Amino acid sequence: MKPSVGEQPPEQQRYARVLEWAARAGLLVLVLSFAAYLTGLMEAHVPPQKLPELWVHPVDRFIELTGSPRGWGWIRLIHLGDIAGLLGIAILAGGSVLCLLSLVPLYAARRDRAFAAISLAGALVILLAASGWVSGGH
């Protein structure tokens, strides 16, 4: 007999639900901000017509030439169209943290300490990467 959706473990269903919303929100922000950047509705940090002479360089040289932010410096330039796209990317790359943290109470209630710890560790690894402490953007 075909198992119904309800037959998947509750943590798997919760993870799927949070992941779905995070992916939708991230893609929506990404596409809308990019459309605003392309059509000129939002001002650009690096005008599109300048990009072909810049994107041929390694990232360090690109940043030197454009003064683009590193780490979380993009937050203060969020009003600029090309930088605003990073918000969508942050939602996509950070959504899994919410998914993993949402599992912890479920595992803890079931006294599944190993998986509560693994979920927490997974969230911490992504947060560590996002913080820039280990990735050189801090």
Added chain:
Amino acid sequence: MARAAALGSGLFLAAASAHAAAPAANGAPWWVWPLALFLVCFVMGIVAVPAGIGGGTLFVPIVGGFFPFHLDFVRGAGLLVALASALSAGPMLLRSGLGSLRLALPLAVLASASSIFGAQLGLAMPANVVQILLGVVVLAIVVLMFVAKKSEFPKVDRPDALSQALALNGVFYDAASRNAVSWQVHRTVPGLIVFLGIGVLAGMFGIGAGWANVPALNLLMGAPLKVSAGTSSVVLSLVDSSAAWVYVNKGAVLPMIAVPSVVGMMLGARIGARLLNVLKGQVIRRMVIGVLLFAGLRALFKGLGVGP
């Protein structure tokens, strides 16, 4: 779907008139590149599904080899392409039971941590060294696609102690045989070690690692093929998240390269999924292997400074 693709193309043309469409140093106006990227990724998305390969695996060697962007930005965009694809497929795979969260989590946590190291290493190495290594990895993928066997339902007589302690098992409904299939895994420790290495490769090259995840889960750990493919996507969503942050923090994610790639690939993948029963999977797969072979050799020669 075709309307969405046309809309995407139209947006670039509208953008061309919104901004000064001055030709760049190489003669082509700026908007030609993101438009070409969108169209190429759209086609890659269509062929990736029937070829049974992640779009992220095609992206870096092809875009890195044939577009003018520096490899740093190509890898940043490649990670986002693989991440967006994994995030889109993840919820459906988890709800259907084809993806196992319980199996994915321990492997993904280790691979996520090592992907941070891989991404840092990749961004610290000279571009020609990365090109050479990328060429070697892509050629290895081609060999793997040729020779790797698949086992629909591997036989796991007894799960190992760690697999038992973590209860790495489950049941999934196999639509082809119309049966509920119970599964369990073994060789958990070697599996964890292999996933550590997979994380490094995923972070270093910005390529999706489904090509490595699936054989590791299926042939090494003994998960059924469909569960391996579904779980691989959940693992990728976590691994690529960590690695993507390294590229974002370094400033190596350019929306002008990443967004057309993600959108083109996702629209193409939806068409590819619909055409799954129409296109000849084997023919497409051979074609994709041919393109990867060419792109792998090109990356290798580019890194060695041979040819144009």
